[in-house]
Amino acid sequence: DLQNYSVLCAPSDQMPGIMHEIGRLREITFRAIGEGTNKKIDLDDFDLYYYHLFVWDNAAERIVGAYRVGKGKDIINEYGIRGFYVSSLFRMHGRMQQVLEQSLELGRSFIVEDYQRKPMPLFLLWKGILYFLLKNNEYRYLIGPVSISNRFSEFSKHTIIEYIRKNHFNGRFARYIKPKKRFRVPGYSFDAEILFENLNNLQQLDKLIEDVESNSRMPVLLRKYLQLGGKIIEFNIDPLFNDCLDGLLLLDLYDVPPEVIASLSREMNDQSIFERFSKQKPLQEEVQL
Template identity: 45%
Template sequence: MIGTDNTLASPFLLSRQPVSSVPARLKKPLLMMAEHLLGLQRCQRLYDRVSAQDTEISFAEQALNTLDVRYQLSDHEQARIPTSGPCILIANHPFGGIEGLILMALLGKVRPDFKVMANFMLSGIPQLRDQLINVDPFGGADAARTNLTPLRQSLNWLKQGGMLVIFPAGEVSSRQATGEITDPVWSSTLPRLVRRSKAPVLPVFFPGENGALFQWAGRLHPRLRTLLLPHMLLNKAGQTLPLRIGNLLPSKKLIGFATSQELNNYLRLRTYGLNLATNTRAKTVAKSENDEPQPISAPRPAETLKNEIAALPEAQHLVHSGDFAVVEFTAAQAPGLLNEIGRLREVTFRDVGEGTGHSIDLDRFDETYTHLCLWNHKQGELVGAYRIGRVDDLLGHYGAEGLYTSTLFNFQPQLLERLHNALELGRSFIRPEYQRSYAPLLLLWKGIGHYLVNNPHYRYLFGPVSISNDYTANSRHLMVDTLTRYFMVKEWSGLVSPRLPVPVTPLKIQGLSAQQSDPLLRDMDEISALIADLESDSRGIPVLLRHYLSLGGKLLAFNLDPDFGHVIDGLLLVDLQQTERKQLQRYMGRQGYANYLAVQQHQTAACA
């Protein structure tokens, strides 16, 4: 459709193209009939209406307005578009035309310095020509050679700091051999551009697909799909089309992949993974008997809490760091401090859609467990806390019912025997005002480390870690599915069962086979990155869950807790003999770790 200046006024009409581009035997009436059947005449009328408008908005936005097409994009996802610097924007290609107009209209508002790598035939539209880098998507003997020029143009554009938009499939999504309607294999051009430009990549996903006629035509011949593309553009009139934008992928991560296929698989995962973001979240706070959460109880006087801390034996002051200290105590030693822990638990857990709904969050286990609390001397306030259960003592006095985790999971006797030298950890929190910093959690874990040094016969840490209902349903589904498949202790998990199992089926990410996605989803960081794409605040997997996994933690089971904000509790187990030395030294100190290790080695030798 590229021709003389006269042609440019009618880019969609075959009958006005140069004779040399049309077989001589096709007469004008036949061409006009073809224009009508293919929807080209309607496209031309649309083009004429858009061209006649004298406005300052972009051609793409005018075209969308004329078609009455709107796009739906959240503010937090639009904010992920970098406003400057080189960047490659990649997107799936479900429709064939409208998604390109949407991206051009969007980017025209955010950063006008963009170009789209697109079918050379689109350069027949003069208003778009300056924004296009033309490629030949049809293959053939000369395509590989002629496409070297646009590749060089793209690299030069990125080196100048511009944004490059690519639809890596090079053709519209269609029904594949698997039965899925998705992009075909992505071009190897994308990995080459990423590696040579070292530009970050921004993934974009458009939900949706063309209809049955388009898919049926493609089964007869791929070119029939191409002939239907004008209709596929026009039939989007009057619709609102959503799009999803993921987090920017740094080039350092991308150029580390060994092969182009691995890089394409990863980019495809991060693009199609955005389809999971279509789910909504539902915040739930567990209700009291009156169907409304009770008011949070009043705090105890700060002086009372200070006095209780000061009265604790020196050996129970575990960590000191500036204005902060970590102490251990029992309910009998510091009832006021325990009351404040219960109050702040409820405040903190309600803030993320959990909580008991009562005025204070305390239970019968608080009377028999040890408590670690982080105290701010300067502010005179409690910052956070952990609850520790000595499994050997609790089983000896109360049996399995003495463990908090027994309210969530059923344990076989063989498992309890294995956990005899374990500490059950749980009910941890950092009050909201301190959650922006990692330091409070680090100090609490140093407290746990010193507690282990003082009680070195404990080898295992285990306990429930919550996945709150504040995450979207698909984020929770993704976490449970991948952690079950790749982070489960198979030889132990058969010895424990949830009281209320989490209904979950294997999660299939559209556009990827299991062979393509599995190697990527075995990485905790990749799971977290996918979750961050789905969440409005870009948070990944819960900090505490991530922390346990970094210690070498494994999952035993998942339980749904409707009495605590419908959280999902993952039962985690950490074998400290398998945790990296540097990790434990960070929490125990070098000498403390050496002392702890000596006791553990002695116990192992004695059991051999």
């Protein structure tokens, strides 16, 4: 419990009522930003064997945000690569199996609209993920899709993609992953290269998107993942999610800044937490591809 909130996590079969509410809130929240499944509730077959991490407001007695979390090793053992949600969006070479076995797959994250301006819900969700990782030492990576709503203009989507390809791209794994529905880059009459050369950081990109989109800024999760050291491997259009643009994110936990770990683990008071995320004492061998 922290500041009148609780963070809980369980598999779906242990909380069917909660799952229905999570599915309902997902759809409402995603639809409000031009995403969503256009069904009454957003639940799928992956939910049946993934864990669900959620934040509960004790005073209001309601769910205010959630993440879907898949344990890569368990998914590989039970279903193979096709058991990952991201495999429904991207074609993955068998060589990715050793990465996926060391990955937690994150997805379907949301914070309900009237809590989105409060910093605590997202902070607590990430705190919950940190705790999950501490309980499951075998995982080195976080992987999952990060959405860019179809409400963004083609220009903004293209700009975000080009900036990421230049600054936050994982070319090492991109050889083994292909989108099932590639984003087609539109043609422009001006020299786009000049624009991209002048984008030197995420703050400048965010400001440009805000100017173009009339107060719609760069997606918060995408920005925060990149600030943590995350890389994008590929992009795909998701026809089952209102044609939103998904970036496939891979975050190596050894790249997360120590100050972020310190902030998320402040009241745990355990120095060994830093060793869990340190390259000096790796818990897994380097993936050889």
